[in-house]
Amino acid sequence: MTPRSTRRTFLTATTALGAAVIAGGAVPAGAAELGDRGPGGPVRPQQPDQELRAILRELDERRIEAIVRQLASFGTRHTASSQTDPNRGIGAARDWLFGQFQQIAATSGGRMTVELQTYVQPPADRIPVPTTITNVVATLRGATDPTRVYVVSGHYDSRCTDVLDFTSDAPGADDDATGVAVAMELARLFATRPPAATVVFTAVAGEEQGLYGSRFQSKQYKAAGTDVQAMFTNDIIGASRADDGTHDPFAIRLFAEGVPTAETPAEASLRRSIGGENDSPPRQLARFVRSVAANEATGMDVRIVYRRDRYLRGGDHIGYLEQGYPAARFTEPHENYAHQHQNVRVENGLQFGDLPEFCDFAFTARVGRVNAAALWSLASAPGTPKGAQLRTAVLANDSDLLWDAVPGAVGYEVLWRETTAPDWTHVIDVGTALAAKVNLSKDNVFFGVRAVGPNGHRSPVAFPSPTN
Structure with a gap:
């Protein structure tokens, strides 16, 4: 298990697939902090412009x-x-x-x-x-x-x-x-x-x-x-x-x-x-x-x-x-x-x-x-992403998401939360990629995708459908 002091979150773009790869360290069983359970930062309210x-x-x-x-x-x-x-x-x-x-x-x-x-x-x-x-x-x-x-x-x-x-x-x-x-x-x-x-x-x-x-x-x-x-x-x-x-x-x-x-x-x-x-x-x-x-x-x-x-x-x-x-x-x-x-x-x-x-x-x-x-x-803001999908063809402990380009968007964010959470808790900036691999099991959490505009406005979240 990765020591808590050395856990890190990183993102790299994979040019072949135009995807973002996001990984995060695990935590000891029973750890209470949601922020320690995987990649990304906390979701924050959008302030009025x-x-x-x-x-x-x-x-x-x-x-x-x-x-x-x-x-x-x-x-x-x-x-x-x-x-x-x-x-x-x-x-x-x-x-x-x-x-x-x-x-x-x-x-x-x-x-x-x-x-x-x-x-x-x-x-x-x-x-x-x-x-x-x-x-x-x-x-x-x-x-x-x-x-x-x-x-x-x-x-x-x-x-x-x-x-x-x-x-x-x-x-x-x-x-x-x-x-x-x-x-x-x-x-x-x-x-x-x-x-x-x-x-x-x-x-x-x-x-x-x-x-x-x-x-x-x-x-x-x-x-x-x-x-x-x-x-x-x-x-x-x-x-x-x-x-x-x-x-x-x-x-x-x-x-x-x-x-x-x-x-x-x-x-x-x-x-x-x-x-x-x-x-x-x-x-x-x-x-x-x-x-x-x-x-x-x-x-x-x-x-x-x-x-x-x-x-x-x-x-x-x-x-x-x-x-x-x-x-x-x-x-x-x-x-x-x-x-x-x-x-x-x-x-x-x-x-x-x-x-x-x-x-x-x-x-x-x-x-x-x-x-x-x-x-x-x-x-x-840009419109809600369409075509959001979560690949399910292969059994794996990471999760592959993809979505269609949104007119006017300058970037995208993947969101996730525990299945018992009422609202999104974590957000991961994936840049302009239209796909992302996240080091979290799709069986354990819920994922979503939203678009980001040049003015910083975020769209509502799109919930992905499973695909092969």
């Missing part, structure tokens, strides 16, 4: 509050409410959102376009008659890698106690004017800046009736072959105090599924044989968000929840998951159910209804900063 810090400073709580109050003023935004009344109903909200996004697009120098994405939903669950559903979509074209796309969403429809009641007041402040407000405020902040990749800011409809608008939207992207590398829905991000008085104004939940919704039987069989149920693209996305957005610049902690969503609930990220896109949901840490899916009323001195006065707009602004940090960091 100067442009991102400016975005976070400029995010305006007052604008978010004004958007929420304006949306609540339409009375109801039920999907089946009036499409033509200029003052009340989902049509009035749609037209106002479209106008606001157009004003933002006018500041982008032609890089942002706004459209109404409309279709007629035939009768279905919670849709008793054919109903027009319209998503408002603002697309900010990337400066250098426009085919790579990131989506941030909130739903602008609302509901009261009876999901089919489209006439009663349903102000929908927290659920989900707050999510729409964050998407719109991020559009304003990003419009005058040139992210490398394309970012889509969208307000979708039909969520309360069955995720109809987002499902339609994700299918359109899939049919067009769009490379959506991440989607976030912000749904119920407006309150920091629960009905039992629990108060947590400096944390946000991020729901990220493990077993992929769109997994095929063959993929399921492969996953069961190697593990990986904690390494789905949404889980890697969630780890990325925490690494770039849980810091002093946002003032927030990101609490990753290993679930697709809460019990008995669902959100607009599910439609994207169904199409095989990485997607996750932001939701406040403690919900107040007196202010969700309730008719506006007072019972026994308790006010029910989703009213703006129950929102904590400072909290929503901080959630907006988490979103901004995640989206800016994603759109400024």
